[in-house]
Amino acid sequence: MTATETAPEPERATLDKAASENFPVAPFFLPRAWRDDLMAVYGFARLVDDIGDGDLAPGGADARLLGVSAADAEDRLVLLDAFEADLRRVFEGTPLHPLLRRLQPTVRRRGLTPEPFLGLIAANRQDQLVTRYESYDDLLAYCELSANPVGRLVLGVTGTSTPERVRLSDAICTALQIVEHLQDVTEDLGRDRIYLPAEDMKRFHVQEADLGEKTGGASVRALVAYEAQRARDLLNEGAPLVGSVHGRLKLLLAGFVAGGRAAIHAIAAAEYDVLPGPPKPGKVQLLREAGVILRGEG
Numbered sequence: 001m002t003a004t005e006t007a008p009e010p011e012r013a014t015l016d017k018a019a020s021e022n023f024p025v026a027p028f029f030l031p032r033a034w035r036d037d038l039m040a041v042y043g044f045a046r047l048v049d050d051i052g053d054g055d056l057a058p059g060g061a062d063a064r065l066l067g068v069s070a071a072d073a074e075d076r077l078v079l080l081d082a083f084e085a086d087l088r089r090v091f092e093g094t095p096l097h098p099l100l101r102r103l104q105p106t107v108r109r110r111g112l113t114p115e116p117f118l119g120l121i122a123a124n125r126q127d128q129l130v131t132r133y134e135s136y137d138d139l140l141a142y143c144e145l146s147a148n149p150v151g152r153l154v155l156g157v158t159g160t161s162t163p164e165r166v167r168l169s170d171a172i173c174t175a176l177q178i179v180e181h182l183q184d185v186t187e188d189l190g191r192d193r194i195y196l197p198a199e200d201m202k203r204f205h206v207q208e209a210d211l212g213e214k215t216g217g218a219s220v221r222a223l224v225a226y227e228a229q230r231a232r233d234l235l236n237e238g239a240p241l242v243g244s245v246h247g248r249l250k251l252l253l254a255g256f257v258a259g260g261r262a263a264i265h266a267i268a269a270a271e272y273d274v275l276p277g278p279p280k281p282g283k284v285q286l287l288r289e290a291g292v293i294l295r296g297e298g
Helices: 009-021 030-055 061-065 076-092 098-108 116-129 136-144 148-157 163-183 185-190 197-202 208-212 218-238 247-269 283-294
Strands: none
Touching: 009 076, 030 061, 030 076, 030 098, 030 116, 030 148, 061 076, 061 098, 076 185, 098 148, 116 148, 136 148, 136 163, 148 163, 148 208, 148 247, 163 218, 163 247, 185 208, 185 247, 208 218, 218 247, 247 283
């Protein structure tokens, strides 16, 4: 029986989303203790994203668990503030939300610090206030909050964190975030968010209205191809992280890099037209990419 099968609602609804990610969250080949701790970290990261995106399960159960009144249950900033307060209880007391109670033993066992968790909350708070990014550097600063903490937490859970591994992990996580943004251009626009840098849109003569079309024109596709290459370069920069570890952790990290590369391959196979819907990689491509990485060929 899996961790998600034993979790009560609303935990299960959040944890079940692990199956739809571009990369393996806590695959079967890892030691049970690692899987449990990685799922606890994932539960936190997924829930804070669901709060920021307004994707909480209907009924307001999460708001009630966080002590938020029914009147404020739709206010994402209020929910994020309550979630941050509950995170601090992970380190200082007894959390209210079951996903944070699940996280508390992981934090204590692995000696995790509040900073990466607070970064993920800050990213989702920023999503409520910032909906456009002028430059690529601005987007990288956002990824420092929204993506890089996840890799740092994986290194923390597995006891393998070093400054160089953190640097390589940051490159991989930023790449995965950019890839996700490319897959979700249409979905993000529906939330009035654009993660394609404005200076790049101008360079490729892309207007915001172009992103709302049913299919991408030549300019949009050229822009997506340009950003996909940036993500590919970052994945290549971070790939030596896989060779710096051994055993089952090496398989996990190879899966992260392979997931990003396979997603970029899917975007390229769609001729960089992401507007009809997110191009998703197949399992065969994912396994092929993982094999290349593990053989040290790329």
